[in-house]
Amino acid sequence: MKYVSVRDQVRDRVMDQVGTQVSAQVMYQVRDQIREVWAQVGAQVWAQVWDQVRR
Amino acid sequence: MIKNLTAEQEALLPVYRDKWLDIGLSTEPLNFEKAKAAVCVAYESVGLPKPTKFYTAKSPVDAIRLIKNLNPTMETNKIMSDMAYGCHDANWLGFYQYFRDVVGIKDCEKLNGLIDLAHHCGWLNMYNDTVVFQDRPKHIKFDDQNRLHCEYGPAILYRDGYSVYAWHGVTIPSEWITNKGELTAKIALTWVNTEQRKAACEIIGWATVLRELNAHTIDSDEDPMIGTLLEVDIPDIGEEKFLRVLCGTGREFAIPVPPNMKTALEANAWTYGLEGNLLRDLEVRT
Numbered sequence: 452m453k454y455v456s457v458r459d460q461v462r463d464r465v466m467d468q469v470g471t472q473v474s475a476q477v478m479y480q481v482r483d484q485i486r487e488v489w490a491q492v493g494a495q496v497w498a499q500v501w502d503q504v505r506r
Numbered sequence: 507m508i509k510n511l512t513a514e515q516e517a518l519l520p521v522y523r524d525k526w527l528d529i530g531l532s533t534e535p536l537n538f539e540k541a542k543a544a545v546c547v548a549y550e551s552v553g554l555p556k557p558t559k560f561y562t563a564k565s566p567v568d569a570i571r572l573i574k575n576l577n578p579t580m581e582t583n584k585i586m587s588d589m590a591y592g593c594h595d596a597n598w599l600g601f602y603q604y605f606r607d608v609v610g611i612k613d614c615e616k617l618n619g620l621i622d623l624a625h626h627c628g629w630l631n632m633y634n635d636t637v638v639f640q641d642r643p644k645h646i647k648f649d650d651q652n653r654l655h656c657e658y659g660p661a662i663l664y665r666d667g668y669s670v671y672a673w674h675g676v677t678i679p680s681e682w683i684t685n686k687g688e689l690t691a692k693i694a695l696t697w698v699n700t701e702q703r704k705a706a707c708e709i710i711g712w713a714t715v716l717r718e719l720n721a722h723t724i725d726s727d728e729d730p731m732i733g734t735l736l737e738v739d740i741p742d743i744g745e746e747k748f749l750r751v752l753c754g755t756g757r758e759f760a761i762p763v764p765p766n767m768k769t770a771l772e773a774n775a776w777t778y779g780l781e782g783n784l785l786r787d788l789e790v791r792t
Contacts (some may be wrong), residue, residue, distance in 0.1 A: 452577045452633040454588045460552040461616050462598070468613035469605050473508040480511065481604055484519040485526065489597035491652055492530030497594045499654060499677050500662060503670050504566045505586060 508609060515608050522604045529624055530596030535665070536641040538562055541592075541626040545637050548591075548619030559636040565664035566629060569640050573631060576638075589629040591620055593642060599624050641665055649674055659683065673705035682709055691718040700742055712748055712760035721748070727770040735763070735770040749773040 470478065511519075538560070546556040561576070563569035566589065573585050599621050606614035606621075623630070628640040644663050649655035653675030654662065660669030660680070671680045682689050682705075691714055694706030707715045721736040724747070733751030740746055747767055748760045751774065767773040775781055 452573075452580070452636055455549075455554060455632050455634055456590075457548045457552050457554070457620065457632060458590060458595070461620070465602060465613055465616055469602070469611055471507075472611055472613075473605070473609065474510075477508055477511055477609075480516075481519065481601060484523050485597060485601045485604065487523055488526045488530055488600055491527060492596050493594070495652070495654060495675070496531065496646060496662065499672065500566060500670055501586070503677060504570070505583075 511609075518608050519604070522600055522608070526596045526600030526603075529600075530593050531646055532593055532625075533643055533645055536562060536628065536639055537626040538639065541623060541630075541639050542637075544619050544622035544626060545630070545632070545639075546619070548623060549632075551616050551619050554634075557632070557635050557637045561636070561638045562641065563638055564641045564666035565668035566640060567668050568664075568666050569629070569631065569638050573638055576636065585631065588631045588633075589640075591623055591632070592627045592629050592640065593624050594629050595620065596624055651675075657683070673709060676701045676705045678702055678705050678709075682706060691715045695719070695741060704743070712762065713750060713758045716748060716750065716760050721750075725769045727774075732774045733770050735767060735773050736760070747773070749777065 542560050545560075549556050561572055563572050566586075569589070570582055570585050573580055574582075599617065602614045602617050603621050605611045606617070628642040630640060631638040641664065644665050645660075647654070647656040647659075647661045651674075654670070654672035654677075655674050656672065659671075660683075661672035662670040669680065671678050671683050673682075679702075686709065689706060689710055691707075691710055694703060694710055694715060695718070697703040697706055716736060716738060719738045719740070721738040724735045724737050726734040730752045731754075733749050736748045736750055737745055738748065745765070747763050747765055749763050749767075749770060750758065750760045751770075752758055761773075761777055763773040763776055767776060772781075
């Protein structure tokens, strides 16, 4: 069983392509709105599950 | 080059934020068939052959056990570092779905499989021919500030019983909730982790803890509903002030108050967002 990272293969490429089509200002504007999802979903919930499983 | 979003596009930003919050915090059971179809699209998007073996786990620990059964040489840390995608990747997938659907950037379609996958399962482990999907939690509970919290059970509960107990955003040992009677002020005050120590004191009740700490009285109001301002030296935390007060039902409470409070009246008024004299005036009028 060999790990495959679909995310690593796709995400950077897509980010580069988005970056050539929209300004940095627009990217930051969208990122700042969606960042709240990370604050509540990622940093809050899943980080705690992760920490507990790791222990 | 798109330099600005239109008003219509801007109006959709909070819609996408809320939509992806719902996806990230979904407690719907794993949808195995839809997750399987989405993961095949994800593999194809990077030119990998579709996986042929699919397994389901009810929680992260169940996934670790299952993967170790499939490959006994795989270590726990490695399995955990390979866990990704699904609803847990809501933050960055939401970002690209917005650009795909609202701004019309076609290149984001390469993420279609992963975006779809986030709607149907929790974490997953992707291997060259094998995928292990995890179910999402059965429930996730928060306090009024959106911190993980549950006073009477687990804050996160998976369908196999795996759980995380939390108190206002701090992970705590399960027995502090399941066996509250065994949690004493002594255990709380000598607990090494200071955030957990504070949580333990709140679970027991500060009034109980203060009695054991020999709190020093700074000011006592003649009205027990105004209460007594106390100062206490909490090990490793330092000096803290509390207002010990009787509520309308006769129960005693101890409320943490800011260190600059000098009188019980001032501290009591602070709990209402008022100044001390104003609180006394309000009491006289009623």
